[in-house]
Amino acid sequence: KRIFSGVAPSGTIHIGNYLGALKNWVKLQDEFESIFCVVDMHAITLPRDPEELKRKTLDVAKIYLASGIDPAKCSLFIQSHVSEHAELSWILNTIAKTGELSRMTQFKDKSELATGNKDLSESVPLGIFNYPILMAADILLYDTNLVPVGEDQLQHIELTRILAKRFNNKF
Numbered sequence: 064k065r066i067f068s069g070v071a072p073s074g075t076i077h078i079g080n081y082l083g084a085l086k087n088w089v090k091l092q093d094e095f096e097s098i099f100c101v102v103d104m105h106a107i108t109l110p111r112d113p114e115e116l117k118r119k120t121l122d123v124a125k126i127y128l129a130s131g132i133d134p135a136k137c138s139l140f141i142q143s144h145v146s147e148h149a150e151l152s153w154i155l156n157t158i159a160k161t162g163e164l165s166r167m168t169q170f171k172d173k174s175e176l177a178t179g180n181k182d183l184s185e186s187v188p189l190g191i192f193n194y195p196i197l198m199a200a201d202i203l204l205y206d207t208n209l210v211p212v213g214e215d216q217l218q219h220i221e222l223t224r225i226l227a228k229r230f231n232n233k234f
């Protein structure tokens with residue numbers, strides 16, 4: 064079985080990331096064909112300073128290594144270095160629906176944060192809206208069987224399943 068997971072270099076990585084995700088991944092890499100990714104394209108849904116993004120991207124990679132993620136046991140890479148993530152994301156865009164994306168609770172929360180109000184119709188960056196599609200592309204690109212993520216990501220995983228089924232039905 065193959066697993067895929069990623070951390071975006073957006074905030075500062077902290078002990079919660081280690082306990083919640085990385086510690087678990089270290090064990091999983093012995094059991095599964097593991098793909099771990101620094102999902103830097105997920106970090107540009109809000110404006111970032113380019114130099115800082117570069118630094119944080121490498122910081123996340125270093126923290127993977129420091130936590131015991133072993134490149135001899137898994138695949139470890141930076142999302143933007145593999146252009147197929149963006150390419151599949153576009154294709155999945157063509158079958159996703161605005162309604163289902165609008166219902167994502169993380170979209171609603173983040174939009175409110177970005178705009179400071181509840182009127183989501185104006186000035187919400189499309190990247191926040193599309194975010195779950197890029198995540199679906201990450202997962203589906205590798206025919207992933209299992210995706211170790213926190214509970215806050217369940218809705219995105221469910222959308223991934225829906226998009227995969229819809230794609231297979233249509234094509």
Ligand code: LTN
Binds near residue numbers: 211
């Ligand atoms: N959205 C996830 C990070 C993420 C991810 C992925 C996790 C991006 N792409 C693919 C698993 C699989 C988060 O915020 N934790």
